[in-house]
Amino acid sequence: MPTTVDGSIVGRGNADxxxxxxxxxxxxxxxxxxxxxxxxxFVMGSLAELLRTFDFPIVFPEINSLQTAVxxxxxxxxxxxxxxxxxxDICGYVKADVATQLRGGELPMGRIPKPSIAVHTNACNTYVxxxxxxxxxxxxxxxxxxxxxxxxxGTQTWPGHPDFENDRQYxxxxxxxxxxxxxxxxxxxxxxxxxxxAMGHANTMNVMWRRVLELNAARPxxxxxxxxxxxxxxxxxxFRGAPEGARYFTELVEEMEYKSAHGIGTLTDERYxxxxxxxPCYPIFRRFTEMFTExxxxxxxxxxxxxxxxxANLGFTYDLDRPLESLAEGLLLGVRDAMDNMFxxxxxxxxxLDDLAADGLVYHPIKSCRTVSTGLAxxxxxxxxxxxxxxxxxxxxxxxxxxxxEAQLKNRIDAFFEGLASRRAQAALHTG
Amino acid sequence: MTAPQIFPDWHGxxxxxxxxxxxxxxxxxxxxxxxxxxxxxxxxAGHFQVYFPEEIAHAAGMLxxxxxxxxxxxxxxxxxxxxxxxxxxxxxxxxxxxxxxxxELFVTHPICDAARNLAAxxxxxxxxxxxxxxxxxxxxxxxxxxxxxxxxxxxxxTVEDVSGRRVTDDALRASLTVFNANRSLLRELYALKRETxxxxxxxxxxxxxxxxxxxxxxxxxxxxxxxxxxxRARTTRRHDRVxxxxxxxxxxxxxxxxxxxxxxxxxxxxxxxxxGLRWILEDVPTDGDPLGNxxxxxxxxxxxxxxxxxxxKPKEDMxxxxxxxxxxxxxxxxxxxxxxxxxxxxxxxTHALEEHGVPFFVSEFEENxxxxxxxxxxxxxxVENLLFD
Numbered sequence: 001m002p003t004t005v006d007g008s009i010v011g012r013g014n015a016d017x018x019x020x021x022x023x024x025x026x027x028x029x030x031x032x033x034x035x036x037x038x039x040x041x042f043v044m045g046s047l048a049e050l051l052r053t054f055d056f057p058i059v060f061p062e063i064n065s066l067q068t069a070v071x072x073x074x075x076x077x078x079x080x081x082x083x084x085x086x087x088x089d090i091c092g093y094v095k096a097d098v099a100t101q102l103r104g105g106e107l108p109m110g111r112i113p114k115p116s117i118a119v120h121t122n123a124c125n126t127y128v129x130x131x132x133x134x135x136x137x138x139x140x141x142x143x144x145x146x147x148x149x150x151x152x153x154g155t156q157t158w159p160g161h162p163d164f165e166n167d168r169q170y171x172x173x174x175x176x177x178x179x180x181x182x183x184x185x186x187x188x189x190x191x192x193x194x195x196x197x198a199m200g201h202a203n204t205m206n207v208m209w210r211r212v213l214e215l216n217a218a219r220p221x222x223x224x225x226x227x228x229x230x231x232x233x234x235x236x237x238x239f240r241g242a243p244e245g246a247r248y249f250t251e252l253v254e255e256m257e258y259k260s261a262h263g264i265g266t267l268t269d270e271r272y273x274x275x276x277x278x279x280p281c282y283p284i285f286r287r288f289t290e291m292f293t294e295x296x297x298x299x300x301x302x303x304x305x306x307x308x309x310x311x312a313n314l315g316f317t318y319d320l321d322r323p324l325e326s327l328a329e330g331l332l333l334g335v336r337d338a339m340d341n342m343f344x345x346x347x348x349x350x351x352x353l354d355d356l357a358a359d360g361l362v363y364h365p366i367k368s369c370r371t372v373s374t375g376l377a378x379x380x381x382x383x384x385x386x387x388x389x390x391x392x393x394x395x396x397x398x399x400x401x402x403x404x405x406e407a408q409l410k411n412r413i414d415a416f417f418e419g420l421a422s423r424r425a426q427a428a429l430h431t432g
Numbered sequence: 433m434t435a436p437q438i439f440p441d442w443h444g445x446x447x448x449x450x451x452x453x454x455x456x457x458x459x460x461x462x463x464x465x466x467x468x469x470x471x472x473x474x475x476x477a478g479h480f481q482v483y484f485p486e487e488i489a490h491a492a493g494m495l496x497x498x499x500x501x502x503x504x505x506x507x508x509x510x511x512x513x514x515x516x517x518x519x520x521x522x523x524x525x526x527x528x529x530x531x532x533x534x535x536e537l538f539v540t541h542p543i544c545d546a547a548r549n550l551a552a553x554x555x556x557x558x559x560x561x562x563x564x565x566x567x568x569x570x571x572x573x574x575x576x577x578x579x580x581x582x583x584x585x586x587x588x589x590t591v592e593d594v595s596g597r598r599v600t601d602d603a604l605r606a607s608l609t610v611f612n613a614n615r616s617l618l619r620e621l622y623a624l625k626r627e628t629x630x631x632x633x634x635x636x637x638x639x640x641x642x643x644x645x646x647x648x649x650x651x652x653x654x655x656x657x658x659x660x661x662x663x664r665a666r667t668t669r670r671h672d673r674v675x676x677x678x679x680x681x682x683x684x685x686x687x688x689x690x691x692x693x694x695x696x697x698x699x700x701x702x703x704x705x706x707x708g709l710r711w712i713l714e715d716v717p718t719d720g721d722p723l724g725n726x727x728x729x730x731x732x733x734x735x736x737x738x739x740x741x742x743x744x745k746p747k748e749d750m751x752x753x754x755x756x757x758x759x760x761x762x763x764x765x766x767x768x769x770x771x772x773x774x775x776x777x778x779x780x781x782t783h784a785l786e787e788h789g790v791p792f793f794v795s796e797f798e799e800n801x802x803x804x805x806x807x808x809x810x811x812x813x814x815v816e817n818l819l820f821d
Contacts, residue, residue, distance in 0.1 A: 090772050122570075125544050125773070132780075146569040169578075170573070343552040365515075371549075374514060374517060376514060377511060378553045
């Protein structure tokens with residue numbers, strides 16, 4: 001730890017992230033009050049870099065929904081959607097958004113405009129069903145950009161392979177079909193130079209995002225992938241393709257490099273480095289993280305920061321000389337990687353364990369999200385067969401506090417740390 | 433190689449015996465037909481719900497086996513999954529973990545968030561190829577058919593590797609002919625349901641149709657060809673029952689006893705049960721490029737389900753059309769427990785039916801449910817309200 005810490009750098013990412021979020025929501029509220037339409041998108045394959053060039057305010061309903069949970073009002077939204085007919089057994093994000101729409105876009109952070117168009121990928125099947133709700137509610141165009149993913153573990157194909165080219169041509173054709181729709185809805189003509197500019201900002205963000213994730217290999221780790229990481233992730237999605245996003249991540253890398261160089265971590269005593277697999281427990285977001293940090297555990301990495309960034313972790317850089325073709329390739333690779341982090345994550349986790357020198361894994365399947373949660377128990381079995389590493393498997397939810405039992409979680413987490421401590425003591429005996 | 437007869441149980445039986453044999457096969461958790469196929473040296477391509485281009489596996493001499501859960505407790509599979517899941521995902525895996533079914537290839541589809549995980553889960557537990565077939569989710573792209581043709585070609589190569597047999601265009605055309613005949617016979621069965629539902633109860637027609645996923649289509653064609661004239665020749669008296677459409681059986685299947693309970697008070701004149709077997713609505717052309725024809729039929733001459741988004745086929749309009757087309761008086765709108773697409777669509781369906789003044793009965797089911805009394809009483813009350821309103 002340095003004797004003096006540059007306060008203008010350390011903590012800047014969190015503060016600026018919060019400020020950007022407030023500004024973003026102020027902009028959305030102003031758009032809603034002005035009666036403007038917007039583009040509704042999702043985090044995995046948002047195509048924000050393209051949509052920005054048509055001057056759409058961009059709304060991420062997943063982010064809005066999780067904010068209702070973080071601000072502890074999700075149950076009000078969930079109840080309203082369930083009264084409208086939606087089952088307790090479907091995605092909580094969808095239900096919170098349905099209630100948001102029934103409330104005219106009112107959210108704790110502001111008000112969101114109605115959609116003029118919705119553009120979504122198939123990275124999550126619920127995206128498709130969710131967008132159908134807006135299609136019916138607002139009679140607006142809903143465009144699915146179908147991005148084929150990995151067919152089986154370890155069988156990814158790459159540029160030049162006929163199967164990859166079949167996928168790429170399909171994605172490219174869909175992007176070409178999307179553009180006239182965006183022109184029609186927005187009234188703004190397509191400008192390929194504006195697209196290049198936005199893609200340039202996305203390039204900066206992608207490269208920096210990857211670097212931020214790598215920098216957490218530092219010991220002590222420079223950010224908590226669950227708490228701090230979620231702030232960064234919000235900016236990565238909300239400001240993708242925007243100059244503010246590129247600048248934010250450039251400065252975030254500077255902050256993380258400074259912390260790494262000066263041995264500044266997130267905990268005064270980092271005892272256990274953990275990986276988080278799944279979606280955060282937003283109804284008790286801060287407390288959930290504290291249950292680990294109080295015992296010296298910090299999350300050095302997560303699959304969430306990879307899949308929910310739409311694969312930005314790859315650090316893919318677009319070729320600005322052939323923007324549309326490269327956008328298709330980047331979308332295909334990014335969304336595919338996001339899906340791999342949810343479905344085929346065994347090898348990915350093994351690499352993360354090594355790269356980030358992690359001591360254990362925390363699996364957190366949730367009721368609301370089958371995409372992420374369905375295979376986690378089996379994935380854990382496979383990983384434990386490949387690696388002798390401690391792991392914790394705890395279930396709750398990302399939205400619904402009715403299925404979050406803090407006391408049970410605490411018991412399990414405490415027991416997990418006892419196991420970590422015991423394991424470390426045993427190892428010390430053997431090496432001593 | 434001559435394909436072995438693996439379902440001779442119905443041969444020489446009167447109609448009731450044929451139906452009983454089909455029911456027995458559907459409820460037999462030892463899957464004798466698949467076992468016989470394998471004992472005769474055959475290979476099996478398991479494909480999860482909803483639609484799979486079975487012709488491609490068939491053309492390689494494989495048995496396409498429709499993986500759609502089963503009447504088993506998921507004792508081993510439970511430990512591979514999270515808690516909040518539909519039953520079909522768990523029991524499907526249980527069938528293979530328990531070795532009731534053995535496969536050479538498993539294919540799933542991104543029909544829902546749970547099902548798309550299956551290729552990964554399966555692949556971590558079995559050494560044979562387990563993969564996702566990415567059927568297009570943007571059916572409205574002008575490039576979707578070309579993409580799907582390429583995806584089918586990829587599947588063809590996988591099937592060739594697994595079966596050790598080249599899948600030629602001529603073999604595909606021959607398979608298309610077999611499956612066209614099957615689809616035609618199923619259309620006849622459904623026409624009979626619509627026109628003279630008193631001749632075939634819901635559970636009976638279901639049994640006759642559903643065995644198609646467990647036996648070679650040639651055998652299913654022979655079975656249907658034998659059963660259809662006998663159904664038409666029945667002299668069953670027409671009862672004063674409500675004509676209903678059953679919606680919600682596109683993936684997980686309700687138990688036969690549930691259908692039987694419904695049939696006691698309703699004529700089910702149309703449904704979406706195992707819609708994948710009837711996904712393609714017309715004959716697929718057998719001239720030209722067979723894979724291209726199959727891809728084009730999937731997109732352009734097909735039914736609907738909650739797991740396919742197509743701007744040309746809004747699901748609520750399609751359901752209303754199904755109700756009108758079958759001259760139904762009401763709808764039973766069901767969803768399998770924990771089935772996200774089904775439960776989401778249920779909201780849309782019920783709102784649309786309300787708007788159009790179509791009476792509906794809403795319920796949830798599970799493939800392994802065993803008590804139907806409450807549901808039957810509720811349904812009877814619903815029917816009485818309609819009959820005596």
